[in-house]
Structures are given as structure tokens and as C-alpha cells.
Amino acid sequence: MKALWAVAILTLLGLSRFNAPAYKMARLKYNGGGDWYGDRTALPNLIKFCNENLKTNFQPEDEVVEVGSAQLFNYPFIFMTGHGNVIFSDQEAQNLRKYLIGGGFLHICDNYGLDQFIRPQMKKVFPELDFVELPLNYPIYHQKYDFPNGLPKVHEHDGKRAQGFGLIYKGRLVCFYDYECDLGNGWEDYGTYPGDTQEIRIKALKMGANMVQYALTQ
Numbered sequence: 001m002k003a004l005w006a007v008a009i010l011t012l013l014g015l016s017r018f019n020a021p022a023y024k025m026a027r028l029k030y031n032g033g034g035d036w037y038g039d040r041t042a043l044p045n046l047i048k049f050c051n052e053n054l055k056t057n058f059q060p061e062d063e064v065v066e067v068g069s070a071q072l073f074n075y076p077f078i079f080m081t082g083h084g085n086v087i088f089s090d091q092e093a094q095n096l097r098k099y100l101i102g103g104g105f106l107h108i109c110d111n112y113g114l115d116q117f118i119r120p121q122m123k124k125v126f127p128e129l130d131f132v133e134l135p136l137n138y139p140i141y142h143q144k145y146d147f148p149n150g151l152p153k154v155h156e157h158d159g160k161r162a163q164g165f166g167l168i169y170k171g172r173l174v175c176f177y178d179y180e181c182d183l184g185n186g187w188e189d190y191g192t193y194p195g196d197t198q199e200i201r202i203k204a205l206k207m208g209a210n211m212v213q214y215a216l217t218q
Contacts, residue, residue: 022057023076025046025059028066028067030066031086031088031092034084038184039109041189062079067096068092076103076104077211077215078104086117097126109178134166145206147207153200158180162179172218
């Protein structure tokens with residue numbers, strides 16, 4: 001997997017744009033009944049934005065990977081979303097832990113209603129860690145694009161501010177969790193949500209690109 005990260009970094013820096021094999025981004029499929037398949041157009045749009053603006057070399061279409069699959073290790077960046085229940089078996093939790101400790105990166109997007117389910121499941125993955133709110137000077141907010149005020153607010157749900165939480169393992173951010181923000185909605189095709197502006201959509205994509213750049217260069 002280290003070789004994959006090396007290719008990703010070289011590509012990101014523009015050193016192997018035309019010679020490096022395309023790498024992939026995936027959506028996490030989980031059990032429990034929650035809609036892991038939500039935000040259907042989000043990842044292809046994020047991939048396109050990153051390839052155009054970061055000069056990454058992701059394949060244009062995202063893939064689906066199950067939590068407990070060995071295929072998880074083929075992806076440097078994993079996206080997880082949903083509204084409902086999430087259940088990780090012991091085997092799945094151990095597999096996800098191994099992936100994240102080994103250099104992988106997980107972005108969890110609360111599509112609204114996910115919070116009460118995902119926190120105890122991630123506790124299975126890292127019993128010794130708690131989600132911590134990342135300060136506004138944290139590097140993930142200051143990659144190619146600068147977000148001095150933290151996450152952009154894409155969709156309003158309960159009148160709460162958008163927050164970015166992280167799981168930090170031995171000094172490295174292995175999981176970023178956007179709460180009351182809905183970044184995944186912001187990445188979807190323009191017009192998917194009536195009333196959304198292109199300005200907010202671009203902000204969401206820029207924040208997504210920051211996450212990808214951070215994940216590939218840590």
C-alpha cells in the first residue's frame with residue numbers, strides 16, 4: 001500500500017502525471033440498513049475536480065468497497081455517508097483499523113442522522129480514541145484552498161454550526177468527520193438540490209480537494 005501512496009504523492013506534485021497508473025477513490029458499503037449509497041454523483045464530481053485542479057490521476061468513476069474486504073487497501077481515500085444505522089462486525093472493525101493505521105484515510109459525511117450510529121461504530125475501530133473537533137488552524141483547512149473559518153455550511157438541518165471532527169492516531173489524522181455540514185451533498189451535480197448555489201458547491205468541492213490533498217501527502 002505504501003507504493004500506492006508514493007504514486008499518489010508523485011502524481012499530486014505533477015511529477016508523474018502522464019506515466020503513473022490511475023488510482024481509485026471508493027465509497028464504503030456497510031451493514032445496518034443505512035443508505036451508504038447516498039450522494040450518488042458526489043464522488044465522480046470530486047474526482048473530476050481534483051484531477052483538474054490538483055492534477056491528481058484518479059480514475060473518473062468511483063468504486064464501492066465493503067468494510068471487511070481486502071480490497072479496501074486498494075484505495076488511498078474512502079468516502080462514507082448516510083442518514084441511518086451503521087453496524088461494523090468485529091472483523092470489519094479490525095479490517096478498517098488495519099487500513100487506517102497502514103496509511104489509509106476515511107472521510108465520513110453526516111448526511112443527517114448518522115451521528116448517533118457512526119460514533120459507537122468508530123469506537124469499535126479505535127477503542128482508545130475519541131473524535132476531537134479540529135482547530136481552525138489544522139492543516140486540512142489550509143491545503144491548496146484556504147478555509148480560515150473551517151468547514152463551509154452546505155445544508156442546514158438543526159441550526160447548528162458545521163464542525164469538523166477527527167480521529168488522530170499517533171499524530172496522524174486517519175479519519176475526518178464532517179458534521180452539520182453535508183459536504184457530500186455539496187459535491188453532487190448542480191441542480192440536484194433546488195436552491196443550492198454554484199458558489200456553495202464550489203466551496204464544498206474545494207474543501208473536498210483539501211481533504212484529498214491532505215490524505216495523499218501525509
